[in-house]
Amino acid sequence: MLFVPFITVADVNTPALIIESMQNVQGNSLSYVNWPDAFPAKPEVSFKIAHSGEYLYLNFFVEEAEIKGVVTEDNGPVWTDSCVEFFLSLGDSPYYYNAEFSCIGTALLAYRKGRAGAVHATPEVVGRIKRYPSLGTDVIEKQEGDFKWSLLVAIPVSAYWNSGLTTFKGAKARANFYKCGDDLSVPHYLSWNPILTEKPDFHAPQYFGELAFE
Template sequence: MRETTIKSVSDGVRLDGDVEGTPWSEANRIDVDQFNWHRDGPKPSLTARILYDDDALYLQFHVEDHNISSLVTDLNGPTYRDSSVELFADPNPNEDSRYFNFEANCCGYFKLAWQEKGWQERDIGRDLVSASVAERVRVETSIEGPTREPRDDDEGWWLAAALPFSVLRSLTGIDIDPDSDTVWRGNVYRSGVPSDEQKATWNPMPTQVPAYHSPTYFGRFTFD
């Protein structure tokens, strides 16, 4: 099982793609490099960084992408079909297997859900964030929207987001206020790629087919 430490910040975090000279440089780099269903072809890179303060969880992704595509513009729509990134996190791993899913496409449209264990879409019981609560989530990206068609010169994109703990408390109904030594379980994913062979995860998933909704294969997030 992979582990990483989520570091705290006190001076705020800008939602952009810069790393050097910013708080993001203090975050541990998370390499999403487990191509569990790969046989041949390219392995596009994805790196993520996570920080937190008293108010929010901050995410930053850098994505290698030579086929940048995005069509979904609805809140809680099927953004996994677009060029997208995903974070699953179980903030209460010792008591249940429910976890929240933040899934954002390259244009910044996202799904935020609180859901139950179950790897097939039809098996998942989930509560979706409401539009009024979702307004408090901030997302910035390098790709201008609202939609995006692939271009010959596509190389990649970045996305940064702030998930307020007040939003996560409203969605989950549990007290989410991590502090030093808090441990979550979770995983980071690459989706919306041309084939399953290019799908990647941070923590390995030894499943025969892509099965992102598998808390059994979550890694460990420890807060400093």
């Protein structure tokens, strides 16, 4: 089980204040390479997660040998870029929300039971998610090198529009965290909790791990 601590953030529009409030939050690794025969690549990826009741805060840290950030429209195919993802199922619901973010902060948010039948968030709802990419928001064409980047996001409870949730305090949930990049020269598929499907598939809520919000 992953504990999600409560923090106080003075101003959600100031990323330095969020980072300061998360300074003592435990880091977690995306250590599972679930399909090593076909996709053995393993960038170094970790994340921190916390909440303030109204907002859920996620800070991803990535070291990889190739980056790409060309999708600029929210709810576009961000998974084809250098991408980090957070899938969350609240309470006992069979549904989950998939939040996906490219290295330049472009976002996708949808509500679904599985790979098919997604209901995407409206532009207004996705726009409520605050994103602070260390690389900025300009397009980054695919390039190889030695890259270190981070992405801080603040997701308001209202972004989980079908949940009826009004605060993250005391919430019980199941989730998984991912890193991918389908159109990179060397694609990779990392996760926080292991996935036992035959082929790469992050839309596998049966393999979510438990989250407990303070």
